[in-house]
Amino acid sequence: MKNWAWSVIIAVLALVLLASASFYSVSMTQTAVVLQFGKAVRVVESPGLYMKWPIAQNVAFVNKSLSSYSTQPESFLTVGKKPVLISLFAEWRVTDPLVFYARLHNDGAAGSRIGDVLRSALRSEVGKMTLKSVIQGQRSKMMDPVLAEANKRLQPLGVHLVDLRILQVGLPTDVLQAVYKRMEAERAEEANAYRSEGAADAAKIRAEANKEQTRIMADAYRQQEELKGQGDAEAASIYGAAYGKDPAFYSFYRSLEAYRHSLSDKDVLVLSPDAPFFRYFRHSLEPAGK
Incomplete structure (x- = not known):
């Protein structure tokens, strides 16, 4: 049992x-x-x-849903042999399971092969472009040829890339330092150009200001001379009118003004006593008035 x-x-x-x-x-x-x-x-x-x-x-x-693949930043050479760092992200799926299993067997081998194909296609595309166009250009325009070429190579493996994008575009440290120095030199050159332009404008403004100052001073001097002439004419007219009313008194007044300005503690005059300058010291006011 x-x-x-x-x-x-x-x-x-x-x-x-x-x-x-x-x-x-x-x-x-x-x-x-x-x-x-x-x-x-x-x-x-x-x-x-x-x-x-x-x-x-x-x-x-075999996984039939979307799978993803990404790369670390890798160096690629542009048309001018300038290195640039690029990292990628791709989504792919299996289109022919029999071929995929026969050629690749699993997702790990598929990711490795996809990476090789993408690097090769991207290296060829970047090698046709300048460094500036890679950094500043539209990424879709750069990725479309890479995606088409990669799918062409992956089709015999039963794999199709659904989407391909650039994760990061950068420069190596040494190139980045050189770019910074060049940018600094360009900005310094622009600053010097602005300073030169400003100095030229300042000199022009100063010249115009000096010219205007000279014109204003000349105009003021002319007006001054005109006013001075008018004053002298008016004074001469007043003097003439005063002299016409009483010539003797006017002569006496002018002599007193001359005495006041000429005779001081510091002045020394050497004149003959008979000089006309002392006529009012020799005679009285009444005979002088006659």
């Missing part, structure tokens, strides 16, 4: 193992490749439970 029980148990286990080896399930995100003695015989894309021959057949699963 004991041996019979063990036989039943062994038989049940054998049936369970046979059943587990005879059935397989496919999820919505997978495609199953049925292999018979290592050779692919069919592809199952619809999700569900399926049967296969145990031992003779096994199943490999």
Whole structure:
């Protein structure tokens, strides 16, 4: 009885193992490749439970949803042999599971091959462009040829790139320092040009101001001379009118003014006593008035 029980148990286990080896399930995100003695015989894309021959057949699963691939910044040479750092991000999917499994087997190998193809295509495209166009240009225009070339090379592998984008564009440290120095020199040159232009404008403004100052001073001097002439004429007219009314008194008044300006503590005059200058010292006012 004991041996019979063990036989039943062994038989049940054998049936369970046979059943587990005879059935397989496919999820919505997978495609199953049925292999018979290592050779692919069919592809199952619809999700569900399926049967296969145990031992003779096994199943490999291929992901049919979108997969992503990204790179670290790598150096590429432009047309002027200038290095530029570029990193990429791509999304891809399997289009032919049989070919994909036969050529690549799994996603790891696929990512490695996709990276090689993208680097080669990008290196060829960047080599046609200048450093300025790579950094400042529209990225889609640079990536479209790379995407087309990469898909052309990946098609025989059963892989298709759905999207390709640039994550980062930069410059190596030594090139970046050189660019900064060149930019600094350009800005310094622009600043010097602005300073020179400002100095020229300032000199022009000063010249115009000096010219205007000279004109204003000349005009003021002319007006001054005109007013001075008018004053002298008016004074002469007043003097003449005063002299006409009383010549003797006017002569006496002018002599007193001359005495007041000429005779001081510091002045020394050497004149003859008979000089006309002292006529009012020699005579009285009444005879002088006559």
